[in-house]
Amino acid sequence: MLRNKKRGSINVPQCSIVLNLEPILAARNIKTPYAYLVQQGINGNSVQKMLNGTSVQLNYDQLTKLCVSLNCTPNDLFATRDLQLPTEHALQSLKVLSKENVLSITDWLAGKTLEEIEELMKGK
Numbered sequence: 001m002l003r004n005k006k007r008g009s010i011n012v013p014q015c016s017i018v019l020n021l022e023p024i025l026a027a028r029n030i031k032t033p034y035a036y037l038v039q040q041g042i043n044g045n046s047v048q049k050m051l052n053g054t055s056v057q058l059n060y061d062q063l064t065k066l067c068v069s070l071n072c073t074p075n076d077l078f079a080t081r082d083l084q085l086p087t088e089h090a091l092q093s094l095k096v097l098s099k100e101n102v103l104s105i106t107d108w109l110a111g112k113t114l115e116e117i118e119e120l121m122k123g124k
Helices: 022-027 033-039 044-052 060-070 105-110 114-122
Strands: 017-019 078-080
Touching: 033 044, 033 060
Parallel strands: none
Antiparallel strands: 017 078
């Protein structure tokens, strides 16, 4: 018989691959991430852990809901932290965790003229 066992051996600050929602939420201009993610069908306790950086697991249902609602791929949701890899390693495609340089779409567009925004919307 399988027993439920607490994941006491996992220490989030030591994990090298981490869930990094802040950049994608800022890019999508989501001002109330907790309410948004709960509205997408993710449990409130899970959302709180995801947002405060203490989440130690993510199931496929949650991953699917995040990717569908945020229109992104799993690679957009994860980042590496203190991970030394060979330059040709596939995990190099993940971003490196950084609290700096998180720019919302509003901030990014603030420096653009109306003509530049129109050109961007046309795809030129």
